[in-house]
Amino acid sequence: MAETMRVHTLGGEDLLFLTDEQIRRGIEAMFFAYRAFTADPDLILAGMDYGRAHHRALHFIHRDPGLTVTSLLAVLGVTKQSLNRVLRTLIEDGLVESRVGRRDRRERHLHLTAEGAALERRLSEAQRARMRQAYRAAGPQAVAGFRQVLEAMMDPDTRAQYQSMKDLPL
């Protein structure tokens, strides 16, 4: 409340966008958009025994094949035990392969099987279709701003990780 309607000017640029009300609008937009963002893959997963967590695991294994359980843990930001349950079902069902590390045999390196890659592609394509449509509707300049704000919102560690991921082969 304190800042509501406090509008300034700085270097000739108005700061209307920093009003509490404007920020609240952004918060709500984030909530509604994220719900839509996850809706399509969730619908596909609903039939199977899988959920959103499986999708996330498939996504990051696809993006960085051979990554270890610990790395995946760090990216997903969940506990080892939580990930393990998800990973176990994916391995049992033959979607993910877990290979013992050759240099360090404590490590498990994760890869998608053909079947796993197929599901990943299906989920990913559903999600990308919505994203692509939103990008197309909003245009390149809006997309650039979208990405800027999202990056600025991340925790510094996550942001560093995110930015370094761009180097990975897709």
Add this chain to the structure above:
Amino acid sequence: MAETMRVHTLGGEDLLFLTDEQIRRGIEAMFFAYRAFTADPDLILAGMDYGRAHHRALHFIHRDPGLTVTSLLAVLGVTKQSLNRVLRTLIEDGLVESRVGRRDRRERHLHLTAEGAALERRLSEAQRARMRQAYRAAGPQAVAGFRQVLEAMMDPDTRAQYQSMKDLPL
């Protein structure tokens, strides 16, 4: 995969931002940013008996005091039973007041008590602080783009609801 690296030009404007890889980056940005977005309120809630669901209820009751249970249901997009559990604890703990409708006595109109408003403010301020910092870092043009993309991503019904909400008194 089909569209990877397919870059076009349309009216002199490049469509690099529609590459599958670019869209994947957007998807990951969305995931990481949303995690940060909910982190601060979650931390506050962690100590109490409440969770994210309580925060959402408080937010929308604050934004639209006196709304009915059914309206709140529609906004949140959850089932009656799921909301009911949350609402019951909030009412029992004296954060939310449920008033019988005067025109239609079947309806329950929801209001925050002083205590409820205080918690809402505390949660909201934590979330807004991050948002404000991100907005400030990215600048007004980026913020406009951010909002455009998020709106384009929503389901049409949600978008209509979201856009009409701007008329509500805060």
Add this chain to the structure above:
DNA sequence: TTGGAAAGTCAACAAGACTGCCCTATCAAG
């Protein structure tokens, strides 16, 4: 060689979503 640290697994529990079914109170229309 032995002891600590790291990687991963198993078991049990909690939050919060869901469905299905049942109930009351109220309203509105025939």
Add this chain to the structure above:
DNA sequence: CTTGATAGGGCAGTCTTGTTGACTTTCCAA
């Protein structure tokens, strides 16, 4: 005044996904 629809609530049970705690296997360094 009855009857059907609507608003709200409750109970039981399930599922996903997060948590903590305790355990095994493996590695490495003193």
